[in-house]
Amino acid sequence: MKLMAYYDESENIVALIARPDEAPPSEIDLGRPGLRKIDVEATELTNDLDLNQVHEHLAALISTQRIESASPAARLVARS
Secondary structure, three states: OEEEEEEOOOOEEEEEEEEOOOOOOOOOOOOOOOOEEEEEEOOOOOOOOOHHHHHHHHHHHHHHEEEEOOOOOOEEEEOO
16 A cells, blocks of 8 residues: 655654555645655555554554655654
8 A cells, every 4th residue: 555644854754644556645634834745655554454454554653653755765664
């Protein structure tokens, strides 16, 4: 699955939107100025998960990962 990640200036994830690989990008207005957004891959999220499982995975990613945007392609990395 692909994720639209919203993150702050410290690259901490604020929100994630999951979508199937073939779906177009989705966006939401979080009402928080200064947030950045970027597409990232989430190989641990597969299309066979039910909605509750997807929500659990997204919550876990938000609490344990951050965005690394300095590399050629943005990616999720463990919080330090």
